[in-house]
Amino acid sequence: xxxxxxxxxxxxxxxxxxxxxxxxxxxxxxxxxxxxxxxxxxxxxxxxxxxxxxxxxxxxxxxxxxxxxxxxxxxxxxxxxxxxxxxxxxxxxxxxxxxxxxxxxxxxxxxxxxxxxxxxxxxxxxxxxxxxxxxxxxxxxxxxxxxxxxxxxxxxxxxxxxxxxxxxxxxxxxxxxxxxxxxxxxxxxxxxxxxxxxxxxxxxxxxxxxxxxxxxxxxxxxxxxxxxxxxxxxxxxxxxxxxxxxxxxxxxxxxxxxxxxxxxxxxxxxxxxxxxxxxxxxxxxxxxxxxxxxxxxxxxxxxxxxxxxxxxxxxxxxxxxxxxxxxxxx
Amino acid sequence: xxxxxxxxxxxxxxxxxxxxxxxxxxxxxxxxxxxxxxxxxxxxxxxxxxxxxxxxxxxxxxxxxxxxxxxxxxxxxxxxxxxxxxxxxxxxxxxxxxxxxxxxxxxxxxxxxxxxxxxxxxxxxxxxxxxxxxxxxxxxxxxxxxxxxxxxxxxxxxxxxxxxxxxxxxxxxxxxxxxxxxxxxxxxxxxxxxxxxxxxxxxxxxxxxxxxxxxxxxxxxxxxxxxxxxxxxxxxxxxxxxxxxxxxxxxxxxxxxxxxxxxxxxxxxxxxxxxxxxxxxxxxxxxxxxxxxxxxxxxxxxxxxxxxxxxxxxxxxxxxxxxxxxxxxx
Numbered sequence: 001x002x003x004x005x006x007x008x009x010x011x012x013x014x015x016x017x018x019x020x021x022x023x024x025x026x027x028x029x030x031x032x033x034x035x036x037x038x039x040x041x042x043x044x045x046x047x048x049x050x051x052x053x054x055x056x057x058x059x060x061x062x063x064x065x066x067x068x069x070x071x072x073x074x075x076x077x078x079x080x081x082x083x084x085x086x087x088x089x090x091x092x093x094x095x096x097x098x099x100x101x102x103x104x105x106x107x108x109x110x111x112x113x114x115x116x117x118x119x120x121x122x123x124x125x126x127x128x129x130x131x132x133x134x135x136x137x138x139x140x141x142x143x144x145x146x147x148x149x150x151x152x153x154x155x156x157x158x159x160x161x162x163x164x165x166x167x168x169x170x171x172x173x174x175x176x177x178x179x180x181x182x183x184x185x186x187x188x189x190x191x192x193x194x195x196x197x198x199x200x201x202x203x204x205x206x207x208x209x210x211x212x213x214x215x216x217x218x219x220x221x222x223x224x225x226x227x228x229x230x231x232x233x234x235x236x237x238x239x240x241x242x243x244x245x246x247x248x249x250x251x252x253x254x255x256x257x258x259x260x261x262x263x264x265x266x267x268x269x270x271x272x273x274x275x276x277x278x279x280x281x282x283x284x285x286x287x288x289x290x291x292x293x294x295x296x297x298x299x300x301x302x303x304x305x306x307x308x309x310x311x312x313x314x315x316x317x318x319x320x321x322x323x324x325x326x327x328x329x330x
Numbered sequence: 331x332x333x334x335x336x337x338x339x340x341x342x343x344x345x346x347x348x349x350x351x352x353x354x355x356x357x358x359x360x361x362x363x364x365x366x367x368x369x370x371x372x373x374x375x376x377x378x379x380x381x382x383x384x385x386x387x388x389x390x391x392x393x394x395x396x397x398x399x400x401x402x403x404x405x406x407x408x409x410x411x412x413x414x415x416x417x418x419x420x421x422x423x424x425x426x427x428x429x430x431x432x433x434x435x436x437x438x439x440x441x442x443x444x445x446x447x448x449x450x451x452x453x454x455x456x457x458x459x460x461x462x463x464x465x466x467x468x469x470x471x472x473x474x475x476x477x478x479x480x481x482x483x484x485x486x487x488x489x490x491x492x493x494x495x496x497x498x499x500x501x502x503x504x505x506x507x508x509x510x511x512x513x514x515x516x517x518x519x520x521x522x523x524x525x526x527x528x529x530x531x532x533x534x535x536x537x538x539x540x541x542x543x544x545x546x547x548x549x550x551x552x553x554x555x556x557x558x559x560x561x562x563x564x565x566x567x568x569x570x571x572x573x574x575x576x577x578x579x580x581x582x583x584x585x586x587x588x589x590x591x592x593x594x595x596x597x598x599x600x601x602x603x604x605x606x607x608x609x610x611x612x613x614x615x616x617x618x619x620x621x622x623x624x625x626x627x628x629x630x631x632x633x634x635x636x637x638x639x640x641x642x643x644x645x646x647x648x649x650x651x652x653x654x655x656x657x658x659x660x
Binding site: 032033037038039041042043044045047048049050051052053054055056057060061082083084086087089093095096097130132133135136137138139143145146148155157158159233234235250 | 362363366367368369370371372373374375377378379380381382383384385386387389390391412413414416417419423425426427429460461462463465466467468469471473475476477478480485487488489563564565580
């Protein structure tokens with residue numbers, strides 16, 4: 001597309017941009033009133049709505065040298081859908097607040113819209129963007145709000161794990177962190193990120209990079225876990241050791257993990273975040289729902305060790321190379 | 331407070347900051363599950379939820395030289411509550427996604443929380459912050475999502491105005507724009523904003539400044555208008571001429587305004603935005619609900635003039651001094 005056909009955000013009206021986005025977004029099945037008015041109206045047939053918000057900021061959360069517009073839209077949707085799924089709810093609608101630099105091309109925003117749409121279609125069919133807001137900022141910022149329906153069930157919080165329950169997980173552990181390690185280790189020029197050269201990647205690294213840039217959390221397994229009787233659930237965003245510690249604290253228990261259940265690299269599985277796997281506890285007297293695998297058991301609280309691995313207190317320090325990374329360059 | 335007692339955001343954990351905010355935020359009446367889990371759960375007793383999002387970005391939308399932390403929290407709540415009210419719904423809950431500079435003080439975020447809390451208490455009792463997200467960004471950004479309940483009513487959209495209806499408004503028109511004119515006209519050093527000197531302000535200017543920095547939209551009148559049979563409604567955020575044009579387009583009518591109903595300065599009332607007054611149309615055979623005043627009538631569509639004032643096509647150009655204002659300085 002020539003620049004003339006692809007104007008900068010600052011050179012066209014908000015209405016023009018919103019129409020371009022909406023043309024790429026399907027009507028939401030659950031929207032009683034879609035975009036275009038002061039607010040949208042979403043069906044909440046079971047009398048409540050699950051709601052969460054999560055923001056991606058250029059610098060701390062992503063770099064344009066590494067993420068495409070499509071990647072960003074996809075990831076912004078996926079991380080929010082995972083929080084809805086982690087309550088045992090089915091996602092129904094997204095709101096997207098974009099703050100974008102004035103010199104960004106309209107095609108970039110369209111690419112984000114495509115990523116948002118495709119992530120919804122792939123991970124949470126029936127869920128779609130029902131509204132949003134567009135402002136100008138020197139820092140590209142994507143704040144997504146996701147809503148979901150509990151379909152008559154009680155929400156599955158972090159607080160219900162019982163001693164004796166099975167600890168289980170659905171989805172990847174450590175893949176996204178491995179992808180981030182590839183980016184920080186190999187695709188930088190000094191402090192500046194440089195575009196990924198696919199020729200430098202082994203097949204496993206390609207998978208890890210995809211997990212980092214376009215995560216595929218098991219959204220549909222959230223409601224399934226709730227139906228199967230999950231006593232507690234959360235999404236693993238900051239690493240298994242940190243997040244299991246949060247579940248342990250909320251439930252006043254200790255989560256005892258077994259390293260042999262954590263794959264080829266248990267240390268990375270414990271420390272690496274951003275896969276948005278679902279961590280849940282289930283009564284021990286029934287089968288785990290499809291997609292979940294046992295990784296430990298719930299034990300009485302040990303004050304010195306809310307999370308153990310093979311009986312030893314797990315180090316709760318997650319691994320976040322973005323921390324202290326200069327948020328203004330690149 | 332000494333700096334030692336008031337650390338920078340970048341020097342404390344997200345958990346510390348969120349606890350500081352939540353300590354200042356009352357429990358939300360409509361929250362079945364409040365902050366602290368992967369998502370909140372909000373009651374939606376009538377089987378649907380009204381939802382909207384609006385973002386304030388430092389530079390295009392506000393300047394720290396002019397707005398206090400409390401002002402920002404208040405305004406971020408008010409502008410979103412107004413969008414919910416404009417559907418005829420009662421606000422139930424807010425989500426707040428903050429992206430803040432690393433060197434911002436925790437007390438600043440607490441001040442925003444106070445402003446959010448007080449705006450809810452004053453404008454929409456029962457509504458409160460139920461969740462949010464905190465990230466680091468070099469540009470202070472506040473993205474609020476507001477939810478509301480229709481209490482069994484149909485949403486009042488922009489599309490229902492009928493020829494012969496009375497056009498009415500509740501709230502101020504042009505006050506916030508006058509306040510902005512005071513700021514841009516008198517409290518700058520070259521291109522840089524400077525703090526307001528109260529001694530330079532006449533009483534009327536003080537009111538106008540308050541309307542700009544801490545707007546008081548008539549939130550409670552939104553549900554009242556719906557109950558009274560409003561056929562169309564919206565909030566006036568970009569100026570009466572622009573927004574009445576949007577309502578006219580959605581309803582395929584012309585909105586015929588009368589200047590003598592627009593106060594002492596009809597030009598400013600037509601052009602000035604950000605008061606978040608409620609613009610609504612009502613059947614002509616009944617009384618207007620309390621708080622609304624007639625400003626015109628709905629006429630058959632005139633292609634050349636979706637909005638008229640005293641029979642003459644109104645100029646839709648709103649007045650926005652922030653437009654083209656350098657978004658990086660100040």
